[in-house]
Amino acid sequence: MNLKRTQKSILALAVGLAVASSPAHAQSVEDEISMLREQLQALTSRLDQLESSNATLQKENQALQAAHVEQTEAAVAEAKEAVSSVSWAESLRWKGDFRYRFENIAQEGKDDRNRSRIRARAALVADVYDDLEVGIGLASGSDDPVSSNQTLGGGGTTKDLNLDLAYFKWSGLENTHIIGGKFKNELAPVGKNSLLWDSDWRPEGTSVVWDNGSFFANGIGTWLESDSRRGDSFAWIAEAGFRMNLGENGKFRAGLGAHSFDTRGRSSFFGDGDFFGNSSVGSVYRYNYEGIQAFAELGWKMFDLPALAYADYVQNQDADEFDTGYIVGVKLGSAKAKGTWDLGLAYEDLEADAALGLLTDSDFGGGGTDARGWIIKGSYALRKNVAGKFTYFINDIDGDLGTERDFERLMLDLSFKF
Structure with a gap:
């Protein structure tokens, strides 16, 4: 996914900055990298949850659509039968x-x-x-x-x-x-x-x-x-x-x-x-x-x-x-x-x-x-x-x-x- 490639790019950038930094800032950079890694892991987990929820919603939506189509077809058949009955009655005088x-x-x-x-x-x-x-x-x-x-x-x-x-x-x-x-x-x-x-x-x-x-x-x-x-x-x-x-x-x-x-x-x-x-x-x-x-x-x-x-x-x-x-x-x-x-x-x-x-x-x-x-x-x-x-x-x-x-x-x- 594009999001995962972005995560890797950010991580590489962070590592490069850490290497290029002076020893005085090494500890601070490592802490920031660790925090970014945790945030990325949380974001990845959230994305996985959203993908799972989306798949579930798609299945539920398909089931609802099938039920709606079935109900509509039944209503149409019932309406046709009613129209047929009315038409037959109208043919008599x-x-x-x-x-x-x-x-x-x-x-x-x-x-x-x-x-x-x-x-x-x-x-x-x-x-x-x-x-x-x-x-x-x-x-x-x-x-x-x-x-x-x-x-x-x-x-x-x-x-x-x-x-x-x-x-x-x-x-x-x-x-x-x-x-x-x-x-x-x-x-x-x-x-x-x-x-x-x-x-x-x-x-x-x-x-x-x-x-x-x-x-x-x-x-x-x-x-x-x-x-x-x-x-x-x-x-x-x-x-x-x-x-x-x-x-x-x-x-x-x-x-x-x-x-x-x-x-x-x-x-x-x-x-x-x-x-x-x-x-x-x-x-x-x-x-x-x-x-x-x-x-x-x-x-x-x-x-x-x-x-x-x-x-x-x-x-x-x-x-x-x-x-x-x-x-x-x-x-x-x-x-x-x-x-x-x-x-x-x-x-x-x-x-x-x-x-x-x-x-x-x-x-x-x-x-x-x-x-x-x-x-x-x-x-x-x-x-x-x-x-x-x-x-x-x-x-x-x-x-x-x-x-x-x-x-x-x-x-x-x-x-x-x-």
Whole structure:
């Protein structure tokens, strides 16, 4: 070490001085040299102690660093696990709605009916990956494919819940998603009308939806019955169209559609002889339902409110008569934010074999086909996701295949979304 070399130099210098000194100072020099030697020995001993202490401290520091690294790694792993748990929880979401309804029905030849009804729906949706969604939902009501309403009464009995949704949705292709299972109808009728499909109907099968913002095309393959022992019945539905902006506030959407339901010679789906207005012969369907469709809607601003006019037309290629249906309507306003409202008026004429009555609007004309008349409706948003609504049907029914009768229905709703 440099320090030891310094010690030797000092000692050599001291010896040289002693030799060079006169005899009178010899004793004094020797004493000084002896004292320096003792001090150097003490300093050397202290340095050895410091070196030993430093080595011990280095070992202790290394042990502390290793323990700290281990603790940090454990904390990081614990944090990752916590983040993973939070991320999984965040991938789950609930959605649903509840509706309370008072309903009055006045049908010619029958007593008037007053009833209170509820509809409750809830679904749990998991975003499994960025491009994959899986959902399961329950709804009130019976096994009616076009209604989740549950009539109150029956002495306060408990009410049924049924499987309403069970599906996957994959969006791994550009502008496209593929759905399989029991799912919400992805077709978007103009003016949200129910000329062909009730809004509660859930197709069961697969669907492909493509939309690039300007053009769209949708296809559904659905099973009305998939058990071959009972006579399987597969149907397909397709539509394609375009949308465009007109000036600053205008928009236009139009398209064509087609569908095919193989029902000729088949008994009623519920086995009760009810064909929902369609023609039957010998207790089986008389026709298939091979419809062609055209639809359009125009949106604009009126009195600084959104306005909409729409029309939908269908014709069954397999029927010999009573094969046409249409609806035309207008709407003003939008009941979304608190204090906003909307009003709508439409006229619908759906002949007996224009569409498959099993899936059409369950409220217009009492459900099914062979009905025509007015639909008047309005909504008021009490607050966001809470609205009051009225719908009034003034219809004539059974004019094609029976004796025409008057039908009126008033519905007062209070609805909540979550």
